[in-house]
Amino acid sequence: MQSKNHFLLVDSFKVFAALLIILHHLSSYGQMAVDARSVLPGLMTWLFEYGRYAVQVFLVMAGYLAAQSLTRFANTQFSSQTLLRVIINRYLRLFAPYIAALVFTIFCAWIARFWVNDEFVGEQETLSQFIAHLFFLQGILGLDSISAGAWYVAIDWQLYSVFAVLLISFSSYQALIWLISIVAVSSLLYFNRSAQYEAYFIYFIGSYGLGVLAYLAKHFADKKIQVLAKFALIAIGLIIAISALHQVWLRNFLAWFVALLLFVWGNTGYPSLLPRGSKVKAYILHSIAWASPLSYCAFLIHFAFILLANTLYIASGMHAHESGLIAISLMLGVVVCSTIAASYLYRWVEIPSAKLKI
Template sequence: MKKTAPLFLIDFLKVFAALFIIVHHLSSYGQIAEDARIALPGIMTWLFEYGRYAVQIFLVMAGYLAAQSLSRYANQSFSSQHLLKVIFNRYLRLFAPYAVALLVTMLCAYIARFWVNDEYIGQTETLSQFLAHLFFIQGILGLDSISAGAWYVAIDWQLYTVLAIMLISFPRYQAVIWILSILAVCSLLFFNRSSAYEAYFIYFIGAYGLGVLAYLAKHFQNTDVQRLAKSALIMISVIILISSFEQLWLRNILAWAVALMLFVWGNQTYPPAVGFKKTLLNAIVWASPRSYSAFLIHFAFILLANTLYIACDWYLYKSGLLALTLMLSVVICSTVAANYLYRLIELPVSKLKL
């Protein structure tokens, strides 16, 4: 299926998940987060505890979109050179805005260290640490993350690489569905429940695989592949349900629910609208392609906001309203910066391919 028009659910999930992650990080880092709990204790605690679940939305959607992109190679003969080009082009697309965001975050962290002494800022970055981030191996090497979202970019590239190998290497997608389903079940029931695997794709391939299966079950041109992918989705949902009687894992249920939504409504275009509703939909259309850049750059503004809060002695007032105002300022500044990062870096680089 070729994307001929903006798709509402895809765009909405991108914007919603990015915003949710930003407010989750705002509720997690610095004195601003602590003081905001004075005004909204219940909401801020809930965001701190459950905001990270938005990552499941990113993972399922990333799998869905990756399958959409890679399945066009289904009828082509295997070429290792072609496979490497696909993987490298993905790296290039992720790398450019990511590298710029890392540099901006490092600059903001340098400024923050003059006034703020907190664990989330970390020690001064080393060259080896920065290079490890550029090659997406900082988690594997056990190095501290420069930015709050850097780990996800590394995992996304791992997952895309694994999926590219499977979808381009196997001429029959039935084999891919079986392999992917087994990996997904192992991830959901075992690997995803141990922090020892957090730096590797196997920890996240459960949610990612659900997104892949949702796409293949609805849009792949071979009806046999569609039926098998549907069966795999049903099988995994039953396994998730049965395992929930032993221990309830909300992130697994959320991942399956998002996959189901994408299966049912993933190809729906925007509904007709007028007035305020049209303005809101236009805002989603505008924000969707910029969501990746917003995800990358927002932590820099969290650092700056907390630095300003401490340097100006505003923290002495213990004002929840002031803390919430600064949080809103971070969201606004992140949106503006994401627009420039998208237009000047991400968009031009996305057109560069081997």
């Protein structure tokens, strides 16, 4: 059912977080979201308010997987050429499906502007805006995002690059763990609470760093490093709990809880299924294993289908009925279409582009 690099909890987190982000955006954008709220006010409000917390799951998991990838350089001699190659290869890994989804989103936004007069559609994209997106600079330059998920890809590359520098260049992982812990706490308690840092890695490095510590605490070869990383993970949890006496930040608790789950069960594989085992269980496990590799592409492509669905809803006149049931049906269609499109984007773009390495 799985390859040696796929684990049940990690894959489940990928699928759950991607689906939750899609539902969050469906509850946030367009006339469909307004009408669906009339039928399911509690659910739509919850998705709008708390669905974005799935980003914390993505960040912690990304840090965990980054540490898994980068710690192979722990005992090798530092080479600036190797470091540069790792950072560029990460860019290439993200770029191909990202740019394909971006172009498709621009096309869908162009169609939407004929019928949808809504802020989330945005103004006509400019060449400078598109070029900034190519180099993940749109947030830093203060430009509007072409797609709802574009900002995360830029931040992911920033974070991976920073930790590539740290994990490859540091000869002492003991000092590195102290540095990660200090920076993570600073981010969780200060930088992550100020919107002026949203375009920079420092805003998100707290959650990402928790994922890195979770991996080091369980899988690093040196037992002393494991113990120190465990101590750091527990200490940060206590700091988060103490800080709640002043103000409760649910996303910090969620990030630490996800890191703890990855520490305990992050390397748990898929259970073997006996011939007489539960068909429902087998179906769920196969679905997770199938959907997990598609999660990045689904995250990238779904906003384009939100644009198209809202366009269809308004252009066809269905919005005049103010029917929440029709809106919800279209939302389910967005989820299905995003999944199908993600499977093609994964097979036709992401897999072939994996060969683009230095």
